[in-house]
Amino acid sequence: MFRLAARRVAWAETTSDAQADSAVERAVAMAGHTVGADATLTRVLGPRTQAAWLSRATPFSESDLGLARLRPPDGVRVVAGDPAQGLDGFRRTHIEATHAPRVVMLSEPHAAPITRYRNVAVAALGTVDPEQARTFVTRVLGRLATDDENTLRLATTLAAYLDENRSRTRTAERLVIHPNTVAYRVQQTKQILGRGIKTGTLDLRVALALPPTLRGLPGAH
Incomplete structure:
Protein backbone atom coordinates (compact mmCIF):
# COMPACT_ATOMS: atom_id res chain seq x y z
CA MET A 1 0.00 0.00 0.00
CA GLY A 126 10.12 5.40 18.66
CA THR A 127 8.13 8.51 17.80
CA VAL A 128 4.74 7.24 18.95
CA ASP A 129 5.67 8.76 22.32
CA PRO A 130 8.04 11.68 21.53
CA GLU A 131 8.72 12.48 25.18
CA GLN A 132 9.91 8.96 26.00
CA ALA A 133 11.89 8.90 22.76
CA ARG A 134 13.60 12.18 23.63
CA THR A 135 14.47 10.93 27.13
CA PHE A 136 15.85 7.65 25.76
CA VAL A 137 17.94 9.34 23.06
CA THR A 138 19.38 11.88 25.50
CA ARG A 139 20.29 9.14 28.00
CA VAL A 140 22.00 6.93 25.42
CA LEU A 141 23.67 9.56 23.24
CA GLY A 142 24.50 12.25 25.78
CA ARG A 143 26.01 15.28 24.05
CA LEU A 144 25.51 13.55 20.70
CA ALA A 145 21.77 14.04 21.22
CA THR A 146 21.48 17.47 19.66
CA ASP A 147 19.75 18.47 16.45
CA ASP A 148 22.31 20.88 15.00
CA GLU A 149 23.52 20.04 11.49
CA ASN A 150 27.09 19.07 12.44
CA THR A 151 26.05 16.74 15.24
CA LEU A 152 23.35 15.14 13.11
CA ARG A 153 25.99 14.52 10.44
CA LEU A 154 28.20 12.75 12.98
CA ALA A 155 25.27 10.70 14.30
CA THR A 156 24.21 9.74 10.77
CA THR A 157 27.75 8.61 9.96
CA LEU A 158 27.97 6.49 13.12
CA ALA A 159 24.57 4.93 12.37
CA ALA A 160 25.67 4.01 8.84
CA TYR A 161 29.00 2.72 10.16
CA LEU A 162 27.23 0.35 12.57
CA ASP A 163 24.75 -0.69 9.86
CA GLU A 164 27.67 -1.54 7.58
CA ASN A 165 29.28 -3.75 10.24
CA ARG A 166 31.97 -1.14 10.99
CA SER A 167 33.26 -1.09 7.41
CA ARG A 168 34.74 2.31 6.56
CA THR A 169 34.71 1.47 2.86
CA ARG A 170 31.03 0.49 2.67
CA THR A 171 30.05 3.40 4.89
CA ALA A 172 31.96 5.80 2.66
CA GLU A 173 30.25 4.39 -0.46
CA ARG A 174 26.84 4.66 1.19
CA LEU A 175 27.34 8.27 2.31
CA VAL A 176 29.44 9.26 -0.72
CA ILE A 177 32.35 10.49 1.38
CA HIS A 178 36.01 9.46 1.79
CA PRO A 179 36.82 6.51 4.11
CA ASN A 180 39.16 8.78 6.07
CA THR A 181 36.22 11.12 6.68
CA VAL A 182 34.26 8.17 8.06
CA ALA A 183 37.12 7.30 10.43
CA TYR A 184 37.43 10.92 11.58
CA ARG A 185 33.71 11.30 12.25
CA VAL A 186 33.45 7.97 14.07
CA GLN A 187 36.37 8.98 16.29
CA GLN A 188 34.60 12.27 17.01
CA THR A 189 31.43 10.45 18.02
CA LYS A 190 33.41 8.24 20.42
CA GLN A 191 34.87 11.33 22.05
CA ILE A 192 31.44 12.93 22.36
CA LEU A 193 29.89 9.73 23.73
CA GLY A 194 32.80 9.31 26.13
CA ARG A 195 32.99 5.57 25.47
CA GLY A 196 33.60 2.94 22.83
CA ILE A 197 30.92 1.57 20.51
CA LYS A 198 31.44 -2.17 20.93
CA THR A 199 29.02 -2.50 23.86
CA GLY A 200 25.41 -1.41 24.26
CA THR A 201 25.08 -1.59 20.50
CA LEU A 202 21.33 -2.25 20.41
CA ASP A 203 20.44 0.83 22.47
CA LEU A 204 22.95 2.86 20.51
CA ARG A 205 21.58 1.88 17.12
CA VAL A 206 17.99 2.51 18.17
CA ALA A 207 18.91 5.89 19.66
CA LEU A 208 20.78 6.88 16.50
CA ALA A 209 17.67 6.22 14.39
CA LEU A 210 15.63 8.86 16.25
CA PRO A 211 17.41 12.27 16.29
CA PRO A 212 16.32 13.30 12.76
CA THR A 213 12.70 13.04 13.95
CA LEU A 214 13.12 14.81 17.32
CA ARG A 215 13.33 18.58 17.48
CA GLY A 216 14.82 20.53 20.35
CA LEU A 217 17.16 17.84 21.64
CA PRO A 218 19.23 19.60 24.31
CA GLY A 219 22.03 17.09 24.66
CA ALA A 220 23.47 16.27 28.05
CA HIS A 221 25.50 18.72 30.05
Whole structure:
Protein backbone atom coordinates (compact mmCIF):
# COMPACT_ATOMS: atom_id res chain seq x y z
CA MET A 1 0.00 0.00 0.00
CA PHE A 2 1.23 3.44 -0.87
CA ARG A 3 0.23 6.68 0.72
CA LEU A 4 1.04 9.71 -1.37
CA ALA A 5 0.78 13.34 -0.43
CA ALA A 6 1.68 16.60 -2.11
CA ARG A 7 2.78 18.45 1.00
CA ARG A 8 1.71 22.07 1.21
CA VAL A 9 5.13 23.19 2.36
CA ALA A 10 6.63 21.84 -0.86
CA TRP A 11 4.36 23.74 -3.20
CA ALA A 12 4.44 27.38 -4.22
CA GLU A 13 1.63 29.46 -2.77
CA THR A 14 0.18 29.92 -6.24
CA THR A 15 -0.19 26.16 -6.75
CA SER A 16 -3.85 25.16 -6.46
CA ASP A 17 -5.25 22.13 -4.69
CA ALA A 18 -6.40 20.87 -8.10
CA GLN A 19 -2.85 20.98 -9.45
CA ALA A 20 -1.53 19.26 -6.33
CA ASP A 21 -4.20 16.55 -6.52
CA SER A 22 -3.30 15.99 -10.17
CA ALA A 23 0.36 15.54 -9.21
CA VAL A 24 -0.62 12.97 -6.57
CA GLU A 25 -2.72 11.07 -9.11
CA ARG A 26 0.22 11.01 -11.51
CA ALA A 27 2.45 9.67 -8.73
CA VAL A 28 -0.04 6.87 -8.04
CA ALA A 29 -0.07 5.91 -11.73
CA MET A 30 3.73 6.02 -11.85
CA ALA A 31 4.00 3.83 -8.74
CA GLY A 32 1.65 1.25 -10.25
CA HIS A 33 3.66 1.18 -13.46
CA THR A 34 6.99 0.97 -11.59
CA VAL A 35 6.01 -2.11 -9.55
CA GLY A 36 4.07 -3.76 -12.37
CA ALA A 37 0.69 -3.68 -10.63
CA ASP A 38 -2.28 -5.38 -12.28
CA ALA A 39 -4.81 -3.30 -10.35
CA THR A 40 -4.86 -0.17 -8.20
CA LEU A 41 -7.40 0.71 -5.52
CA THR A 42 -7.28 4.35 -4.44
CA ARG A 43 -8.90 6.39 -1.70
CA VAL A 44 -8.71 10.12 -1.18
CA LEU A 45 -7.67 10.77 2.44
CA GLY A 46 -7.93 14.54 2.29
CA PRO A 47 -6.72 17.55 0.32
CA ARG A 48 -3.55 16.63 -1.59
CA THR A 49 -3.40 13.17 0.03
CA GLN A 50 -4.30 9.79 -1.43
CA ALA A 51 -3.92 6.15 -0.45
CA ALA A 52 -3.36 3.47 -3.09
CA TRP A 53 -3.27 -0.30 -2.79
CA LEU A 54 -1.33 -1.85 -5.67
CA SER A 55 -1.89 -5.53 -6.41
CA ARG A 56 -1.06 -8.22 -8.90
CA ALA A 57 -1.42 -11.98 -9.29
CA THR A 58 2.26 -12.77 -8.63
CA PRO A 59 4.22 -11.77 -5.49
CA PHE A 60 6.25 -8.58 -5.53
CA SER A 61 10.01 -9.12 -5.42
CA GLU A 62 12.57 -6.74 -3.92
CA SER A 63 13.61 -5.68 -7.42
CA ASP A 64 9.96 -4.86 -8.19
CA LEU A 65 9.92 -2.63 -5.12
CA GLY A 66 13.08 -0.76 -6.09
CA LEU A 67 11.36 2.55 -5.56
CA ALA A 68 14.53 4.43 -6.44
CA ARG A 69 13.25 4.04 -10.02
CA LEU A 70 10.13 6.00 -9.12
CA ARG A 71 10.37 9.71 -9.87
CA PRO A 72 7.34 11.41 -8.31
CA PRO A 73 6.44 14.94 -9.38
CA ASP A 74 8.15 17.75 -7.49
CA GLY A 75 6.59 18.34 -4.09
CA VAL A 76 5.05 14.87 -3.79
CA ARG A 77 6.00 12.61 -0.90
CA VAL A 78 5.51 8.85 -1.22
CA VAL A 79 5.50 6.35 1.66
CA ALA A 80 5.04 2.60 1.22
CA GLY A 81 4.15 -0.28 3.49
CA ASP A 82 5.59 -3.71 2.82
CA PRO A 83 3.73 -6.05 0.44
CA ALA A 84 1.43 -8.57 2.14
CA GLN A 85 -1.31 -11.05 1.20
CA GLY A 86 -4.95 -11.37 2.13
CA LEU A 87 -7.19 -9.21 4.30
CA ASP A 88 -4.72 -9.13 7.19
CA GLY A 89 -1.99 -8.08 4.78
CA PHE A 90 -4.27 -5.40 3.35
CA ARG A 91 -4.71 -3.95 6.85
CA ARG A 92 -1.08 -4.35 7.88
CA THR A 93 0.43 -2.58 4.89
CA HIS A 94 -2.14 0.21 5.36
CA ILE A 95 -1.14 0.65 9.01
CA GLU A 96 2.54 0.75 8.08
CA ALA A 97 1.95 3.37 5.42
CA THR A 98 -0.12 5.37 7.93
CA HIS A 99 2.72 5.56 10.46
CA ALA A 100 5.52 6.29 7.98
CA PRO A 101 4.31 9.82 7.12
CA ARG A 102 4.89 10.85 10.74
CA VAL A 103 8.58 10.03 10.35
CA VAL A 104 8.72 11.88 7.04
CA MET A 105 7.09 15.01 8.46
CA LEU A 106 9.28 15.00 11.56
CA SER A 107 12.38 14.54 9.41
CA GLU A 108 11.72 17.53 7.14
CA PRO A 109 13.57 19.14 5.46
CA HIS A 110 15.86 16.09 5.30
CA ALA A 111 13.21 13.56 4.23
CA ALA A 112 13.55 11.79 0.90
CA PRO A 113 10.72 11.94 -1.68
CA ILE A 114 10.13 8.18 -1.27
CA THR A 115 10.15 6.29 2.03
CA ARG A 116 9.57 2.58 2.71
CA TYR A 117 8.18 1.77 6.14
CA ARG A 118 10.73 -1.00 6.67
CA ASN A 119 13.52 1.57 6.46
CA VAL A 120 11.99 3.83 9.13
CA ALA A 121 10.25 1.23 11.32
CA VAL A 122 12.42 1.95 14.36
CA ALA A 123 11.82 5.69 14.06
CA ALA A 124 8.09 5.06 13.55
CA LEU A 125 7.93 2.99 16.74
CA GLY A 126 10.12 5.40 18.66
CA THR A 127 8.13 8.51 17.80
CA VAL A 128 4.74 7.24 18.95
CA ASP A 129 5.67 8.76 22.32
CA PRO A 130 8.04 11.68 21.53
CA GLU A 131 8.72 12.48 25.18
CA GLN A 132 9.91 8.96 26.00
CA ALA A 133 11.89 8.90 22.76
CA ARG A 134 13.60 12.18 23.63
CA THR A 135 14.47 10.93 27.13
CA PHE A 136 15.85 7.65 25.76
CA VAL A 137 17.94 9.34 23.06
CA THR A 138 19.38 11.88 25.50
CA ARG A 139 20.29 9.14 28.00
CA VAL A 140 22.00 6.93 25.42
CA LEU A 141 23.67 9.56 23.24
CA GLY A 142 24.50 12.25 25.78
CA ARG A 143 26.01 15.28 24.05
CA LEU A 144 25.51 13.55 20.70
CA ALA A 145 21.77 14.04 21.22
CA THR A 146 21.48 17.47 19.66
CA ASP A 147 19.75 18.47 16.45
CA ASP A 148 22.31 20.88 15.00
CA GLU A 149 23.52 20.04 11.49
CA ASN A 150 27.09 19.07 12.44
CA THR A 151 26.05 16.74 15.24
CA LEU A 152 23.35 15.14 13.11
CA ARG A 153 25.99 14.52 10.44
CA LEU A 154 28.20 12.75 12.98
CA ALA A 155 25.27 10.70 14.30
CA THR A 156 24.21 9.74 10.77
CA THR A 157 27.75 8.61 9.96
CA LEU A 158 27.97 6.49 13.12
CA ALA A 159 24.57 4.93 12.37
CA ALA A 160 25.67 4.01 8.84
CA TYR A 161 29.00 2.72 10.16
CA LEU A 162 27.23 0.35 12.57
CA ASP A 163 24.75 -0.69 9.86
CA GLU A 164 27.67 -1.54 7.58
CA ASN A 165 29.28 -3.75 10.24
CA ARG A 166 31.97 -1.14 10.99
CA SER A 167 33.26 -1.09 7.41
CA ARG A 168 34.74 2.31 6.56
CA THR A 169 34.71 1.47 2.86
CA ARG A 170 31.03 0.49 2.67
CA THR A 171 30.05 3.40 4.89
CA ALA A 172 31.96 5.80 2.66
CA GLU A 173 30.25 4.39 -0.46
CA ARG A 174 26.84 4.66 1.19
CA LEU A 175 27.34 8.27 2.31
CA VAL A 176 29.44 9.26 -0.72
CA ILE A 177 32.35 10.49 1.38
CA HIS A 178 36.01 9.46 1.79
CA PRO A 179 36.82 6.51 4.11
CA ASN A 180 39.16 8.78 6.07
CA THR A 181 36.22 11.12 6.68
CA VAL A 182 34.26 8.17 8.06
CA ALA A 183 37.12 7.30 10.43
CA TYR A 184 37.43 10.92 11.58
CA ARG A 185 33.71 11.30 12.25
CA VAL A 186 33.45 7.97 14.07
CA GLN A 187 36.37 8.98 16.29
CA GLN A 188 34.60 12.27 17.01
CA THR A 189 31.43 10.45 18.02
CA LYS A 190 33.41 8.24 20.42
CA GLN A 191 34.87 11.33 22.05
CA ILE A 192 31.44 12.93 22.36
CA LEU A 193 29.89 9.73 23.73
CA GLY A 194 32.80 9.31 26.13
CA ARG A 195 32.99 5.57 25.47
CA GLY A 196 33.60 2.94 22.83
CA ILE A 197 30.92 1.57 20.51
CA LYS A 198 31.44 -2.17 20.93
CA THR A 199 29.02 -2.50 23.86
CA GLY A 200 25.41 -1.41 24.26
CA THR A 201 25.08 -1.59 20.50
CA LEU A 202 21.33 -2.25 20.41
CA ASP A 203 20.44 0.83 22.47
CA LEU A 204 22.95 2.86 20.51
CA ARG A 205 21.58 1.88 17.12
CA VAL A 206 17.99 2.51 18.17
CA ALA A 207 18.91 5.89 19.66
CA LEU A 208 20.78 6.88 16.50
CA ALA A 209 17.67 6.22 14.39
CA LEU A 210 15.63 8.86 16.25
CA PRO A 211 17.41 12.27 16.29
CA PRO A 212 16.32 13.30 12.76
CA THR A 213 12.70 13.04 13.95
CA LEU A 214 13.12 14.81 17.32
CA ARG A 215 13.33 18.58 17.48
CA GLY A 216 14.82 20.53 20.35
CA LEU A 217 17.16 17.84 21.64
CA PRO A 218 19.23 19.60 24.31
CA GLY A 219 22.03 17.09 24.66
CA ALA A 220 23.47 16.27 28.05
CA HIS A 221 25.50 18.72 30.05
